[in-house]
Amino acid sequence: MYAVDYHRAASLQDAESVLANHAEGMILAGGQTLLGSLKLRLAQPEILIDLGAIPELRGIEVAADGTVAVGAMTRHAQVAASPEVQRAIPSLASLAGHIGDPQVRNCGTIGGSLANNDPAADYPAAVLGLGATVVTQRREIAADDFFLGMFETALQEGEIIKKVVFPAPRRSAYVKFKHPASRFAIVGVLVADTAQGIRVAVTGAGPVVFRATAIEQALSQRFDPEALADIHLDDAELNNDLHATAAYRANLATVLAQRAVQAVLA
Amino acid sequence: MQVSLTVNGRPVTSDVEGRTLLSDLLRDRLGLTGTHRGCDTAQCGACTVHVDGRAVKSCNMLAMQAEGCDVVTIEGIASPDGTLHPMQEAFRDCHGLQCGYCTPGMVMAAIDLTRRHPEPDDATIRAGLEGNLCRCTGYENIVRAVTAASSQTTA
Numbered sequence: 001m002y003a004v005d006y007h008r009a010a011s012l013q014d015a016e017s018v019l020a021n022h023a024e025g026m027i028l029a030g031g032q033t034l035l036g037s038l039k040l041r042l043a044q045p046e047i048l049i050d051l052g053a054i055p056e057l058r059g060i061e062v063a064a065d066g067t068v069a070v071g072a073m074t075r076h077a078q079v080a081a082s083p084e085v086q087r088a089i090p091s092l093a094s095l096a097g098h099i100g101d102p103q104v105r106n107c108g109t110i111g112g113s114l115a116n117n118d119p120a121a122d123y124p125a126a127v128l129g130l131g132a133t134v135v136t137q138r139r140e141i142a143a144d145d146f147f148l149g150m151f152e153t154a155l156q157e158g159e160i161i162k163k164v165v166f167p168a169p170r171r172s173a174y175v176k177f178k179h180p181a182s183r184f185a186i187v188g189v190l191v192a193d194t195a196q197g198i199r200v201a202v203t204g205a206g207p208v209v210f211r212a213t214a215i216e217q218a219l220s221q222r223f224d225p226e227a228l229a230d231i232h233l234d235d236a237e238l239n240n241d242l243h244a245t246a247a248y249r250a251n252l253a254t255v256l257a258q259r260a261v262q263a264v265l266a
Numbered sequence: 267m268q269v270s271l272t273v274n275g276r277p278v279t280s281d282v283e284g285r286t287l288l289s290d291l292l293r294d295r296l297g298l299t300g301t302h303r304g305c306d307t308a309q310c311g312a313c314t315v316h317v318d319g320r321a322v323k324s325c326n327m328l329a330m331q332a333e334g335c336d337v338v339t340i341e342g343i344a345s346p347d348g349t350l351h352p353m354q355e356a357f358r359d360c361h362g363l364q365c366g367y368c369t370p371g372m373v374m375a376a377i378d379l380t381r382r383h384p385e386p387d388d389a390t391i392r393a394g395l396e397g398n399l400c401r402c403t404g405y406e407n408i409v410r411a412v413t414a415a416s417s418q419t420t421a
Contacts, residue, residue, distance in 0.1 A: 006267065006284030006330045028331075035326050036307055038285075048284065052331055077320070081382075101397030102375065103311060106320040107327065181309075183396065 001039050005047035012056070012137055012160065015049050019158050022047050027160060029073060029112030032104050057111070057162060062088050066168030072111025072161040080105065091172040091190065095126050098176065100183050111161040114146070117153050117208065119239065120184035124209035125174060129190030129201030132166040150207040169194040173263035175256045176204070179243055186244050187252040191215075191260035193223065200257055205249040206238050215257050223265070225258035271332045273298070274342030282329045289313045289324035291332075292339055300340040300370050304399070311398030314371035315339045321378035323397070340370035343377065353377050353415045362411035364402035372398050372408060380416045388413070 006028075009015035019025045026045035028034060029052075037043040051057055057073040062084040070079060079085055080097030099105055099113075099122050113123040114134060127134065127143045134141040136159045146154050155161070169192040176188030185204030189212075192199045198219045203209040218227045235250035244252070270279040273296060280295050289306075292298045292315065301324055304312030308326035315324045316338040343351040353373050356362070363369045372395065379386060379394035386394065391412045392405070400408060 001285040001287070004284050006328065008330065008333065028328075031328065031331065032308065032326060035287075035328070039307065048328075050328075050331060053333075101311070102378065102394055103314055103321050103323045103326075103397040104308070106317075106322050106378075 001035075002041065002044065004038065004045060006050065007047055008050045008053050010053065012051075012054060012162070015051060015054070015160060016137065016158060018047070018049050019160075022049075025049055027051060027115070029115070030075065030107040030109040031112070032100065032108040033112065033116050033118065051111075051160070060085060068092065068166040068168065069163050070110050070166070071163050073109050074111075076100070076105035076108050076110070076113075077102070079110065088168050089130065089166055089172065091169075091174045091192070092126050092130065092166060095122050095174040095176075095190070098122065098178070098183075110164055114164065115153060115155060115161055117147055117151050118184070119150050119207050119209075120179075120182075120186070120188075120204040122174070122176065122185060122188055122203060125185075125188050125190040125201045125203040126166070127164060127201075128209050128211060129174070129192050129199050130166045130169055130172065131192070131194055131196060131199055132164050134161055135163045135165060136161055144211075147208050147210075152208070167194065169199075171264045173260040175260045175263060177252055177256060187249050187256055189253055189256040189260050191219070191257055191264060193264065198223070202233075202253050202257075204239075205233075205253050212253060212257065215254065219257075219261065223261065225261045228254050228258050228261070231257075267330065269329050269333050271334060272336045274338055280329070284328070284330060286329040287325055288315070288317075288322075288327045288329050288332050288337070291329040292324060292337075298339050298341050302367055302370055304367065304371070309399065310368065310371070311375060311395075312368050312371040314374040314398065316374060316378065319378075319381075321375050321397075338374075340374060343373070351377070352418050353380070353411070356411040356415035356418065357408070360407050360411035360414055362403065362408045363400075368398060368400045368402075372400065376408075376412045376415070380412065383416075385416055386412065 024046040028048040066088040086093040172192035174190040176185040233250040235246040238246035240246040302312035304310035
Protein backbone atom coordinates (compact mmCIF):
# COMPACT_ATOMS: atom_id res chain seq x y z
CA MET A 1 0.00 0.00 0.00
CA TYR A 2 1.40 3.44 -0.83
CA ALA A 3 2.08 5.91 1.96
CA VAL A 4 -0.91 7.68 3.43
CA ASP A 5 -1.29 9.83 6.52
CA TYR A 6 -3.69 8.85 9.25
CA HIS A 7 -5.69 10.96 11.66
CA ARG A 8 -7.90 9.59 14.42
CA ALA A 9 -10.69 12.13 14.70
CA ALA A 10 -11.54 13.04 18.29
CA SER A 11 -14.95 14.40 17.34
CA LEU A 12 -17.14 15.06 14.34
CA GLN A 13 -15.98 18.69 14.36
CA ASP A 14 -12.37 17.55 14.37
CA ALA A 15 -13.02 15.22 11.43
CA GLU A 16 -14.73 18.05 9.55
CA SER A 17 -11.91 20.52 10.05
CA VAL A 18 -9.14 18.06 9.13
CA LEU A 19 -11.15 17.06 6.04
CA ALA A 20 -11.60 20.74 5.13
CA ASN A 21 -7.83 21.28 5.35
CA HIS A 22 -6.95 18.40 3.00
CA ALA A 23 -8.24 18.50 -0.55
CA GLU A 24 -7.29 14.84 -0.97
CA GLY A 25 -8.49 13.61 2.42
CA MET A 26 -10.87 10.69 2.79
CA ILE A 27 -13.04 9.49 5.64
CA LEU A 28 -12.19 6.02 6.97
CA ALA A 29 -15.21 4.20 8.40
CA GLY A 30 -14.99 0.40 8.63
CA GLY A 31 -12.45 0.27 5.83
CA GLN A 32 -13.74 -2.94 4.29
CA THR A 33 -13.93 -1.41 0.82
CA LEU A 34 -11.60 1.55 1.22
CA LEU A 35 -8.47 -0.33 2.36
CA GLY A 36 -8.78 -2.76 -0.55
CA SER A 37 -9.22 0.20 -2.88
CA LEU A 38 -6.05 1.78 -1.50
CA LYS A 39 -4.08 -1.40 -2.11
CA LEU A 40 -5.29 -1.37 -5.72
CA ARG A 41 -4.67 2.40 -5.91
CA LEU A 42 -8.24 2.94 -6.98
CA ALA A 43 -8.21 5.61 -4.30
CA GLN A 44 -5.14 7.66 -3.42
CA PRO A 45 -5.98 10.02 -0.56
CA GLU A 46 -3.18 11.92 1.19
CA ILE A 47 -4.79 11.34 4.56
CA LEU A 48 -7.32 8.98 6.09
CA ILE A 49 -9.55 10.50 8.75
CA ASP A 50 -10.73 7.68 11.00
CA LEU A 51 -14.16 8.09 12.59
CA GLY A 52 -13.67 4.98 14.76
CA ALA A 53 -13.11 6.85 18.02
CA ILE A 54 -16.25 9.01 17.94
CA PRO A 55 -18.79 7.33 20.26
CA GLU A 56 -21.75 9.48 19.13
CA LEU A 57 -21.55 7.90 15.66
CA ARG A 58 -22.06 4.39 17.00
CA GLY A 59 -25.17 2.69 18.30
CA ILE A 60 -28.77 1.84 17.58
CA GLU A 61 -31.89 3.52 18.93
CA VAL A 62 -35.36 2.13 18.42
CA ALA A 63 -38.27 4.47 19.19
CA ALA A 64 -41.64 3.40 20.55
CA ASP A 65 -43.20 3.56 17.06
CA GLY A 66 -40.52 1.19 15.74
CA THR A 67 -38.41 3.84 14.01
CA VAL A 68 -34.81 2.58 13.95
CA ALA A 69 -31.90 5.05 14.06
CA VAL A 70 -28.52 3.50 13.26
CA GLY A 71 -25.34 5.50 13.92
CA ALA A 72 -23.09 5.79 10.88
CA MET A 73 -20.23 3.82 12.48
CA THR A 74 -22.46 0.98 13.66
CA ARG A 75 -21.13 -2.30 12.31
CA HIS A 76 -23.23 -4.70 10.24
CA ALA A 77 -22.87 -7.41 12.91
CA GLN A 78 -24.35 -5.07 15.52
CA VAL A 79 -27.42 -4.33 13.39
CA ALA A 80 -27.84 -8.02 12.57
CA ALA A 81 -27.61 -9.12 16.21
CA SER A 82 -29.77 -6.35 17.71
CA PRO A 83 -32.96 -7.85 19.22
CA GLU A 84 -34.59 -4.39 18.95
CA VAL A 85 -33.90 -4.16 15.22
CA GLN A 86 -34.96 -7.78 14.71
CA ARG A 87 -38.28 -6.91 16.34
CA ALA A 88 -38.88 -3.51 14.71
CA ILE A 89 -37.60 -4.17 11.16
CA PRO A 90 -36.66 -7.84 10.73
CA SER A 91 -35.70 -7.35 7.07
CA LEU A 92 -33.07 -4.78 8.08
CA ALA A 93 -31.45 -7.09 10.63
CA SER A 94 -31.51 -9.97 8.16
CA LEU A 95 -30.03 -7.85 5.36
CA ALA A 96 -27.19 -6.68 7.62
CA GLY A 97 -26.54 -10.28 8.67
CA HIS A 98 -25.94 -11.36 5.09
CA ILE A 99 -23.51 -8.65 3.97
CA GLY A 100 -20.11 -10.09 3.02
CA ASP A 101 -18.81 -12.57 5.58
CA PRO A 102 -18.61 -12.54 9.41
CA GLN A 103 -15.25 -10.77 9.53
CA VAL A 104 -16.46 -8.09 7.12
CA ARG A 105 -19.63 -7.64 9.19
CA ASN A 106 -17.47 -7.21 12.30
CA CYS A 107 -15.80 -4.15 10.74
CA GLY A 108 -17.97 -2.73 7.96
CA THR A 109 -20.34 0.12 8.83
CA ILE A 110 -23.63 1.42 7.46
CA GLY A 111 -22.21 4.90 6.94
CA GLY A 112 -19.27 3.56 4.97
CA SER A 113 -21.49 1.38 2.82
CA LEU A 114 -23.85 4.25 1.97
CA ALA A 115 -21.14 6.84 1.32
CA ASN A 116 -19.39 4.36 -0.98
CA ASN A 117 -22.65 3.38 -2.74
CA ASP A 118 -21.35 0.28 -4.48
CA PRO A 119 -23.89 -0.73 -7.14
CA ALA A 120 -24.06 -4.25 -5.65
CA ALA A 121 -24.09 -3.32 -1.95
CA ASP A 122 -27.01 -4.44 0.22
CA TYR A 123 -27.62 -1.43 2.49
CA PRO A 124 -28.70 0.90 -0.34
CA ALA A 125 -31.65 -1.45 -0.95
CA ALA A 126 -32.70 -1.13 2.70
CA VAL A 127 -32.35 2.65 2.75
CA LEU A 128 -34.25 3.17 -0.51
CA GLY A 129 -36.78 0.38 -0.02
CA LEU A 130 -37.69 1.39 3.52
CA GLY A 131 -37.68 5.11 2.67
CA ALA A 132 -35.03 5.95 5.26
CA THR A 133 -33.46 9.33 5.91
CA VAL A 134 -29.70 9.88 5.82
CA VAL A 135 -28.69 12.42 8.47
CA THR A 136 -25.42 14.32 8.04
CA GLN A 137 -23.88 17.05 10.13
CA ARG A 138 -25.52 19.56 7.77
CA ARG A 139 -28.95 18.22 6.79
CA GLU A 140 -31.34 15.35 6.35
CA ILE A 141 -31.41 13.63 2.95
CA ALA A 142 -34.36 11.49 1.89
CA ALA A 143 -33.42 8.10 0.45
CA ASP A 144 -35.11 9.00 -2.84
CA ASP A 145 -32.64 11.89 -3.22
CA PHE A 146 -29.51 10.19 -1.89
CA PHE A 147 -28.35 7.62 -4.48
CA LEU A 148 -27.37 9.49 -7.65
CA GLY A 149 -25.29 7.05 -9.70
CA MET A 150 -22.55 4.45 -9.60
CA PHE A 151 -20.50 5.23 -6.45
CA GLU A 152 -22.17 8.64 -6.49
CA THR A 153 -24.35 10.09 -3.73
CA ALA A 154 -25.89 13.42 -2.78
CA LEU A 155 -23.17 13.92 -0.17
CA GLN A 156 -21.33 17.19 -0.75
CA GLU A 157 -17.67 17.92 -0.23
CA GLY A 158 -16.90 17.55 3.47
CA GLU A 159 -20.31 16.16 4.33
CA ILE A 160 -20.25 13.26 6.81
CA ILE A 161 -23.07 10.81 7.54
CA LYS A 162 -24.06 10.83 11.23
CA LYS A 163 -26.89 8.32 11.25
CA VAL A 164 -29.61 6.71 9.19
CA VAL A 165 -33.23 6.74 10.32
CA PHE A 166 -35.51 3.94 9.14
CA PRO A 167 -39.27 4.28 9.62
CA ALA A 168 -40.75 0.87 10.49
CA PRO A 169 -42.74 -0.58 7.60
CA ARG A 170 -45.92 -2.59 8.21
CA ARG A 171 -44.05 -5.55 6.77
CA SER A 172 -41.01 -6.08 4.55
CA ALA A 173 -38.49 -8.61 3.28
CA TYR A 174 -35.13 -8.56 1.49
CA VAL A 175 -34.05 -11.37 -0.80
CA LYS A 176 -30.75 -11.43 -2.63
CA PHE A 177 -29.17 -13.68 -5.18
CA LYS A 178 -25.55 -13.39 -4.17
CA HIS A 179 -22.38 -14.00 -6.04
CA PRO A 180 -21.02 -17.09 -4.30
CA ALA A 181 -17.46 -15.79 -3.97
CA SER A 182 -17.87 -12.08 -3.27
CA ARG A 183 -21.31 -12.38 -1.66
CA PHE A 184 -22.25 -9.10 -3.29
CA ALA A 185 -25.76 -9.03 -4.72
CA ILE A 186 -26.01 -10.05 -8.35
CA VAL A 187 -29.49 -8.76 -7.68
CA GLY A 188 -31.10 -7.95 -4.33
CA VAL A 189 -34.70 -6.82 -3.86
CA LEU A 190 -36.29 -5.24 -0.82
CA VAL A 191 -40.09 -5.17 -0.77
CA ALA A 192 -41.73 -2.99 1.88
CA ASP A 193 -45.36 -2.33 2.68
CA THR A 194 -45.09 1.14 4.23
CA ALA A 195 -47.39 3.91 5.40
CA GLN A 196 -46.57 5.66 2.09
CA GLY A 197 -47.46 2.60 0.06
CA ILE A 198 -45.50 -0.27 -1.46
CA ARG A 199 -41.81 0.43 -2.04
CA VAL A 200 -39.55 -1.94 -3.98
CA ALA A 201 -35.80 -1.26 -4.18
CA VAL A 202 -33.46 -3.22 -6.45
CA THR A 203 -29.70 -3.35 -5.91
CA GLY A 204 -27.00 -5.09 -7.96
CA ALA A 205 -29.01 -4.98 -11.17
CA GLY A 206 -28.14 -1.51 -12.39
CA PRO A 207 -25.42 1.12 -11.98
CA VAL A 208 -27.17 2.31 -8.83
CA VAL A 209 -29.98 1.06 -6.58
CA PHE A 210 -33.40 1.98 -7.98
CA ARG A 211 -37.11 1.67 -7.25
CA ALA A 212 -38.93 -0.77 -9.52
CA THR A 213 -42.08 1.27 -10.08
CA ALA A 214 -43.77 -1.32 -12.28
CA ILE A 215 -43.43 -3.88 -9.48
CA GLU A 216 -44.59 -1.35 -6.90
CA GLN A 217 -47.74 -0.57 -8.91
CA ALA A 218 -48.58 -4.22 -9.46
CA LEU A 219 -48.13 -5.03 -5.77
CA SER A 220 -50.18 -1.98 -4.76
CA GLN A 221 -53.12 -3.48 -6.60
CA ARG A 222 -52.59 -6.99 -5.32
CA PHE A 223 -49.93 -7.93 -2.78
CA ASP A 224 -49.28 -11.40 -4.12
CA PRO A 225 -46.38 -13.01 -6.00
CA GLU A 226 -48.79 -13.83 -8.84
CA ALA A 227 -49.39 -10.12 -9.40
CA LEU A 228 -45.86 -9.94 -10.82
CA ALA A 229 -46.26 -12.81 -13.29
CA ASP A 230 -46.37 -10.47 -16.30
CA ILE A 231 -43.92 -7.82 -15.06
CA HIS A 232 -40.78 -7.57 -17.16
CA LEU A 233 -38.26 -4.88 -16.23
CA ASP A 234 -36.60 -2.99 -19.05
CA ASP A 235 -33.02 -4.28 -19.20
CA ALA A 236 -31.62 -1.44 -21.34
CA GLU A 237 -29.97 0.29 -18.37
CA LEU A 238 -29.04 -2.82 -16.39
CA ASN A 239 -25.60 -4.30 -15.76
CA ASN A 240 -24.22 -6.72 -18.31
CA ASP A 241 -21.03 -8.40 -17.12
CA LEU A 242 -19.29 -11.74 -16.70
CA HIS A 243 -21.56 -12.62 -13.76
CA ALA A 244 -24.93 -12.12 -15.48
CA THR A 245 -26.45 -10.56 -18.55
CA ALA A 246 -28.77 -7.58 -18.28
CA ALA A 247 -31.73 -9.73 -19.37
CA TYR A 248 -30.91 -12.28 -16.66
CA ARG A 249 -30.75 -9.54 -14.04
CA ALA A 250 -34.07 -8.05 -15.21
CA ASN A 251 -35.75 -11.42 -14.87
CA LEU A 252 -34.06 -12.05 -11.52
CA ALA A 253 -35.39 -8.77 -10.13
CA THR A 254 -38.99 -9.89 -10.71
CA VAL A 255 -38.32 -13.40 -9.39
CA LEU A 256 -36.68 -12.08 -6.23
CA ALA A 257 -39.51 -9.57 -5.74
CA GLN A 258 -41.92 -12.51 -5.89
CA ARG A 259 -39.86 -14.40 -3.32
CA ALA A 260 -39.74 -11.33 -1.09
CA VAL A 261 -43.53 -11.02 -1.27
CA GLN A 262 -43.80 -14.71 -0.44
CA ALA A 263 -41.53 -14.18 2.55
CA VAL A 264 -43.61 -11.23 3.71
CA LEU A 265 -46.83 -13.26 3.44
CA ALA A 266 -45.36 -16.37 5.08
CA MET B 267 3.24 7.49 14.55
CA GLN B 268 2.74 5.35 17.62
CA VAL B 269 0.12 2.74 18.32
CA SER B 270 -0.51 1.13 21.70
CA LEU B 271 -2.57 -1.99 22.08
CA THR B 272 -2.67 -5.29 23.91
CA VAL B 273 -1.56 -8.37 22.00
CA ASN B 274 -2.17 -11.76 23.57
CA GLY B 275 -2.43 -10.11 26.97
CA ARG B 276 0.81 -8.16 26.63
CA PRO B 277 0.83 -4.34 26.29
CA VAL B 278 2.57 -3.32 23.09
CA THR B 279 3.60 0.09 21.76
CA SER B 280 5.04 0.28 18.28
CA ASP B 281 6.08 2.87 15.73
CA VAL B 282 4.05 2.33 12.58
CA GLU B 283 3.18 4.20 9.41
CA GLY B 284 -0.35 5.27 8.58
CA ARG B 285 -0.48 2.55 5.97
CA THR B 286 0.80 -0.25 8.21
CA LEU B 287 -1.76 -3.04 8.28
CA LEU B 288 -2.56 -4.84 11.52
CA SER B 289 -1.27 -8.04 9.87
CA ASP B 290 2.04 -6.29 9.12
CA LEU B 291 2.36 -5.09 12.71
CA LEU B 292 1.69 -8.58 14.07
CA ARG B 293 3.98 -10.44 11.68
CA ASP B 294 6.80 -8.04 10.83
CA ARG B 295 7.14 -6.02 14.03
CA LEU B 296 5.98 -8.46 16.70
CA GLY B 297 7.14 -11.68 15.02
CA LEU B 298 3.74 -13.31 15.40
CA THR B 299 3.89 -15.14 12.09
CA GLY B 300 1.12 -17.57 13.02
CA THR B 301 -1.21 -14.96 11.54
CA HIS B 302 -0.91 -15.86 7.88
CA ARG B 303 -1.04 -13.49 4.96
CA GLY B 304 -2.92 -15.35 2.24
CA CYS B 305 -4.59 -13.13 -0.32
CA ASP B 306 -3.98 -9.72 1.29
CA THR B 307 -7.34 -8.70 -0.21
CA ALA B 308 -9.67 -9.64 2.66
CA GLN B 309 -11.04 -12.70 0.94
CA CYS B 310 -9.23 -15.77 2.25
CA GLY B 311 -9.41 -15.15 6.01
CA ALA B 312 -6.00 -16.70 6.78
CA CYS B 313 -5.08 -13.49 8.65
CA THR B 314 -8.12 -13.62 10.96
CA VAL B 315 -7.44 -12.42 14.52
CA HIS B 316 -9.70 -11.22 17.33
CA VAL B 317 -9.95 -7.49 17.99
CA ASP B 318 -11.88 -6.78 21.18
CA GLY B 319 -13.39 -10.24 20.83
CA ARG B 320 -14.50 -9.86 17.21
CA ALA B 321 -12.99 -11.92 14.39
CA VAL B 322 -11.53 -9.55 11.80
CA LYS B 323 -9.24 -9.92 8.81
CA SER B 324 -6.04 -8.25 9.95
CA CYS B 325 -4.97 -7.51 6.36
CA ASN B 326 -8.03 -5.28 6.04
CA MET B 327 -7.49 -3.15 9.11
CA LEU B 328 -4.85 -0.53 9.75
CA ALA B 329 -2.63 -1.01 12.78
CA MET B 330 -3.67 2.49 13.86
CA GLN B 331 -7.32 1.40 13.93
CA ALA B 332 -6.41 -1.08 16.67
CA GLU B 333 -5.30 1.67 19.09
CA GLY B 334 -6.31 0.68 22.62
CA CYS B 335 -7.74 -2.64 21.43
CA ASP B 336 -7.28 -6.09 22.85
CA VAL B 337 -5.90 -8.24 20.04
CA VAL B 338 -5.65 -12.03 20.24
CA THR B 339 -3.79 -14.07 17.63
CA ILE B 340 -3.41 -17.82 17.12
CA GLU B 341 -0.35 -17.66 19.40
CA GLY B 342 -2.52 -16.41 22.24
CA ILE B 343 -5.19 -19.07 22.58
CA ALA B 344 -3.35 -22.09 23.99
CA SER B 345 -2.77 -22.25 27.74
CA PRO B 346 0.60 -20.97 29.02
CA ASP B 347 1.60 -24.59 29.73
CA GLY B 348 1.13 -25.42 26.06
CA THR B 349 -2.21 -27.18 26.36
CA LEU B 350 -4.00 -26.52 23.09
CA HIS B 351 -7.24 -24.56 22.96
CA PRO B 352 -10.19 -26.98 22.52
CA MET B 353 -10.67 -25.67 18.98
CA GLN B 354 -7.03 -26.38 18.09
CA GLU B 355 -7.33 -29.81 19.67
CA ALA B 356 -10.49 -30.54 17.69
CA PHE B 357 -8.84 -29.50 14.40
CA ARG B 358 -6.03 -31.95 15.18
CA ASP B 359 -8.33 -34.76 16.29
CA CYS B 360 -10.68 -34.41 13.32
CA HIS B 361 -7.90 -33.88 10.78
CA GLY B 362 -9.36 -30.46 9.98
CA LEU B 363 -6.26 -29.41 8.12
CA GLN B 364 -3.92 -30.62 5.44
CA CYS B 365 -1.37 -28.02 4.38
CA GLY B 366 -2.27 -25.88 7.40
CA TYR B 367 -2.04 -22.50 5.70
CA CYS B 368 -5.65 -21.51 6.38
CA THR B 369 -5.72 -23.12 9.82
CA PRO B 370 -4.85 -20.16 12.10
CA GLY B 371 -7.58 -18.09 10.48
CA MET B 372 -10.03 -20.98 10.50
CA VAL B 373 -9.43 -21.59 14.21
CA MET B 374 -9.80 -17.92 15.13
CA ALA B 375 -12.98 -17.58 13.04
CA ALA B 376 -14.36 -20.81 14.51
CA ILE B 377 -13.76 -19.63 18.07
CA ASP B 378 -15.67 -16.42 17.34
CA LEU B 379 -18.43 -18.47 15.71
CA THR B 380 -18.89 -20.82 18.65
CA ARG B 381 -18.97 -17.87 21.06
CA ARG B 382 -21.94 -16.47 19.16
CA HIS B 383 -23.51 -19.88 18.46
CA PRO B 384 -22.57 -22.27 21.27
CA GLU B 385 -24.17 -25.28 19.58
CA PRO B 386 -24.03 -24.60 15.85
CA ASP B 387 -25.50 -26.97 13.27
CA ASP B 388 -23.62 -27.70 10.04
CA ALA B 389 -25.33 -24.89 8.12
CA THR B 390 -24.46 -22.36 10.83
CA ILE B 391 -20.84 -23.51 10.82
CA ARG B 392 -20.56 -23.29 7.05
CA ALA B 393 -22.16 -19.83 7.01
CA GLY B 394 -19.98 -18.77 9.92
CA LEU B 395 -16.81 -19.77 8.07
CA GLU B 396 -17.81 -18.09 4.79
CA GLY B 397 -14.96 -15.63 5.25
CA ASN B 398 -12.31 -18.35 5.33
CA LEU B 399 -11.06 -20.32 2.35
CA CYS B 400 -9.46 -23.76 2.49
CA ARG B 401 -8.14 -25.31 -0.71
CA CYS B 402 -7.24 -28.72 0.77
CA THR B 403 -9.85 -30.25 2.99
CA GLY B 404 -13.12 -29.68 1.15
CA TYR B 405 -14.27 -28.29 4.51
CA GLU B 406 -15.86 -31.54 5.74
CA ASN B 407 -13.35 -32.17 8.50
CA ILE B 408 -13.26 -28.51 9.43
CA VAL B 409 -17.02 -28.60 10.03
CA ARG B 410 -16.54 -31.80 12.08
CA ALA B 411 -13.82 -30.14 14.13
CA VAL B 412 -15.98 -27.12 14.94
CA THR B 413 -18.87 -29.40 15.87
CA ALA B 414 -16.58 -31.46 18.10
CA ALA B 415 -15.10 -28.39 19.79
CA SER B 416 -18.50 -26.83 20.42
CA SER B 417 -20.03 -29.98 21.93
CA GLN B 418 -16.95 -30.33 24.11
CA THR B 419 -17.08 -26.79 25.48
CA THR B 420 -20.83 -26.91 26.11
CA ALA B 421 -20.72 -30.40 27.66
